[in-house]
Amino acid sequence: MNLYLKDIAASCGIDKNLTTHVARHTFATTIAxxxxxxxxxxxxxxxxxxxxxxxxxxxxxxxxxxxxxETVAVRLAx
Numbered sequence: 001m002n003l004y005l006k007d008i009a010a011s012c013g014i015d016k017n018l019t020t021h022v023a024r025h026t027f028a029t030t031i032a033x034x035x036x037x038x039x040x041x042x043x044x045x046x047x048x049x050x051x052x053x054x055x056x057x058x059x060x061x062x063x064x065x066x067x068x069x070e071t072v073a074v075r076l077a078x
Contacts, residue, residue, distance in 0.1 A: 036064075
């Protein structure tokens with residue numbers, strides 16, 4: 001599968017070394033968590049037995065932190 005990903009990257013002019021690991025990390029971070037899927041659900045989707053392993057893939061994105069803090073600010077202002 002990784003060889004196919006390398007072919008796709010070459011065809012698309014992507015300089016990054018694409019692997020299944022990169023794909024899982026991208027899914028967890030930029031697709032699932034950025035769209036407010038819970039860490040527990042992402043863990044299940046990736047087939048992890050605990051969220052500790054998922055935390056390795058799922059770095060918290062600055063944009064997500066900003067949106068969460070804006071929600072807190074709105075709630076505190078009420």
